[in-house]
Amino acid sequence: MSSITRDEVAHLARLARIELTDAELDHLAPQLDLIIGWVAQVSDVAAADIPPTSHSLPLTNVMRPDENRDCLTPEAALAGAPAAEEQRFRVPRILTEEA
Amino acid sequence: MGDLTRKTAVELAELMSSGQAGSAEITQAHLDRIAATDEAVHAFLYVDTDGALAQAKAIDERRAAGEQLGPLAGVPLALKDVLTQKDVPTTAGSKILEGWKPPYDATLVARLKAAGIVILGKTNMDEFAMGSSTENSAYGPTRNPWDLTKIPGGSGGGSSASLAAWQAPLAIGTDTGGSIRQPGAVTGTVGVKPTYGGTSRYGLIALASSLDTPGPCARTVLDAALLHEVIAGHDPLDSTSIDQPVPPVVEAARRGSVEGLRIGVVKELGGEGYQSGVEARFREAVELLTKLGAEVTEVSCPHFQYGLPAYYLILPSEASSNLAKFDAMRFGLRVGDDGELSAEEVMAKTREAGFGAEVKRRIMLGTYALSSGYYDAYYGQAQKVRTLIQRDFEKAYEQVDVLVSPSTPTTAFGIGERIDDPLAMYKNDLCTIPSNLAGNAAASFPCGLADEDGLPVGFHVMAPVMKDERLYAVGAALEAALAEQWGGVLMTKAPELEVAGR
Numbered sequence: 320m321s322s323i324t325r326d327e328v329a330h331l332a333r334l335a336r337i338e339l340t341d342a343e344l345d346h347l348a349p350q351l352d353l354i355i356g357w358v359a360q361v362s363d364v365a366a367a368d369i370p371p372t373s374h375s376l377p378l379t380n381v382m383r384p385d386e387n388r389d390c391l392t393p394e395a396a397l398a399g400a401p402a403a404e405e406q407r408f409r410v411p412r413i414l415t416e417e418a
Numbered sequence: 419m420g421d422l423t424r425k426t427a428v429e430l431a432e433l434m435s436s437g438q439a440g441s442a443e444i445t446q447a448h449l450d451r452i453a454a455t456d457e458a459v460h461a462f463l464y465v466d467t468d469g470a471l472a473q474a475k476a477i478d479e480r481r482a483a484g485e486q487l488g489p490l491a492g493v494p495l496a497l498k499d500v501l502t503q504k505d506v507p508t509t510a511g512s513k514i515l516e517g518w519k520p521p522y523d524a525t526l527v528a529r530l531k532a533a534g535i536v537i538l539g540k541t542n543m544d545e546f547a548m549g550s551s552t553e554n555s556a557y558g559p560t561r562n563p564w565d566l567t568k569i570p571g572g573s574g575g576g577s578s579a580s581l582a583a584w585q586a587p588l589a590i591g592t593d594t595g596g597s598i599r600q601p602g603a604v605t606g607t608v609g610v611k612p613t614y615g616g617t618s619r620y621g622l623i624a625l626a627s628s629l630d631t632p633g634p635c636a637r638t639v640l641d642a643a644l645l646h647e648v649i650a651g652h653d654p655l656d657s658t659s660i661d662q663p664v665p666p667v668v669e670a671a672r673r674g675s676v677e678g679l680r681i682g683v684v685k686e687l688g689g690e691g692y693q694s695g696v697e698a699r700f701r702e703a704v705e706l707l708t709k710l711g712a713e714v715t716e717v718s719c720p721h722f723q724y725g726l727p728a729y730y731l732i733l734p735s736e737a738s739s740n741l742a743k744f745d746a747m748r749f750g751l752r753v754g755d756d757g758e759l760s761a762e763e764v765m766a767k768t769r770e771a772g773f774g775a776e777v778k779r780r781i782m783l784g785t786y787a788l789s790s791g792y793y794d795a796y797y798g799q800a801q802k803v804r805t806l807i808q809r810d811f812e813k814a815y816e817q818v819d820v821l822v823s824p825s826t827p828t829t830a831f832g833i834g835e836r837i838d839d840p841l842a843m844y845k846n847d848l849c850t851i852p853s854n855l856a857g858n859a860a861a862s863f864p865c866g867l868a869d870e871d872g873l874p875v876g877f878h879v880m881a882p883v884m885k886d887e888r889l890y891a892v893g894a895a896l897e898a899a900l901a902e903q904w905g906g907v908l909m910t911k912a913p914e915l916e917v918a919g920r
Contacts, residue, residue, distance in 0.1 A: 357727060381657045400748055401752030
């Protein structure tokens with residue numbers, strides 16, 4: 320039984336913001352189908368009464384005093400940016416005209 | 419004094435403290451070795467010649483001025499390209515970060531610098547540490563110095579290969595599912611995954627935050643322990659860092675005693691799918707440890723076999739979220755910013771151009787596993803398996819002090835052999851993954867060469883959380899006993915690499 324179709328993989332790619340080519344979709348869809356079929360074996364083993372573990376250690380929230388500390392200068396923070404303007408990250412437009 | 423690149427870190431430190439060699443001379447010898455061998459091996463993505471020599475000279479001056487320096491001061495090291503080093507190109511093996519220079523040091527890097535360790539450069543790796551062969555690097559594969567047609571392991575294949583090619587005596591790796599231990603195993607070197615939270619993740623480009631653990635790599639057990647001590651310890655900048663003293667790893671490595679230690683052989687990690695030469699060397703190592711006074715029993719961990727599928731749900735889920743930060747806005751590549759396309763379109767074009775096939779596979783797998791309707795069946799179930807694996811460990815540690823298995827089911831395979839078969843590739847990590855899911859300490863130590871192919875075999879040791887010293891006790895005992903048989907550590911059996919234009 321197929322667990323994931325080519326159309327579903329194309330939808331996942333859109334959700335993940337990756338503009339896959341048709342050739343990549345042809346290649347990836349059967350691979351993902353195989354992998355998902357294989358990982359599904361986890362559903363056979365754990366009963367409903369087993370608690371989930373998200374993390375190997377018991378986690379507690381970590382706080383620090385609310386004090387000023389050294390931080391990056393604007394120049395350092397922007398140095399790796401693909402585009403910067405007026406001491407800010409410059410981004411492409413975020414709204415469409417139809418919207 | 420001999421060839422400086424053939425020395426252990428301990429020997430190099432002795433040469434420096436006794437005034438027989440300086441760090442600049444030692445660093446230059448390693449830079450020369452990299453220049454002569456790295457065209458064939460491709461362990462490094464970036465060699466920081468000027469930075470390393472400047473660091474080395476500064477150490478020599480401090481020593482000359484009478485300053486008391488740490489035990490590894492002046493010793494060169496190869497750094498996996500997944501850790502940020504200020505102003506030094508850091509790519510995580512991805513085109514999406516090509517040319518990026520971090521504005522800050524990872525905590526681990528700051529500790530290396532504070533200890534006076536000289537950073538030679540950044541080593542190759544599978545893109546964002548996704549892989550077991552270094553073939554997923556966007557910059558081309560690294561080759562195994564034992565046989566240049568074979569993989570050096572992954573994701574930290576650059577770090578393991580740099581040790582095996584005598585380019586560096588120390589290296590740093592990161593282990594999310596075996597990326598320190600499996601490369602160590604297939605290159606005949608030592609690789610240690612400390613307890614999760616025992617080493618800081620601050621400045622480590624995240625793959626799966628609940629699993630990622632940086633650790634030491636070396637050619638000898640004591641060298642690894644000394645490096646472990648430098649990089650480990652609480653870091654307030656990492657919210658999952660353990661606020662406890664570093665386990666006494668150096669002392670354990672120096673003592674190297676397994677007298678009375680209870681060792682459990684994991685029944686499920688062997689048999690079908692395991693290469694005969696791997697099993698033979700593993701069994702001999704177990705017998706050797708028995709002769710050295712360890713009490714060996716067989717232990718069953720029935721849920722370990724589900725670790726692999728659970729991992730390939732948990733890891734992609736965390737990775738798909740972590741890699742969302744590569745959105746073409748704040749750092750790295752941007753494609754299609756023509757004034758017309760929207761931010762969302764630019765993002766999709768950039769991620770298409772900047773990510774390789776395996777990264778796309780895992781991001782989409784994670785997106786799928788976390789999507790509504792599938793969450794309970796996949797991610798939720800995988801988290802329950804994680805609980806079952808932790809319980810297997812807890813039960814086993816009621817009976818024994820450490821667990822052992824082969825590090826990998828096979829020796830190094832051929833470059834290109836498994837690249838288009840993701841499931842075959844994933845199975846490399848069968849033995850190493852349970853320790854990532856449970857967060858305990860684990861390591862791979864060289865235990866010989868497989869008869870059928872003459873390639874290194876790794877001996878895998880797992881110890882409870884924050885009992886990292888037990889790894890070193892077993893590793894050092896094994897290393898000493900085997901060195902007596904072989905007349906030196908395993909690496910001395912490695913074939914000579916052809917050295918290009920010196």
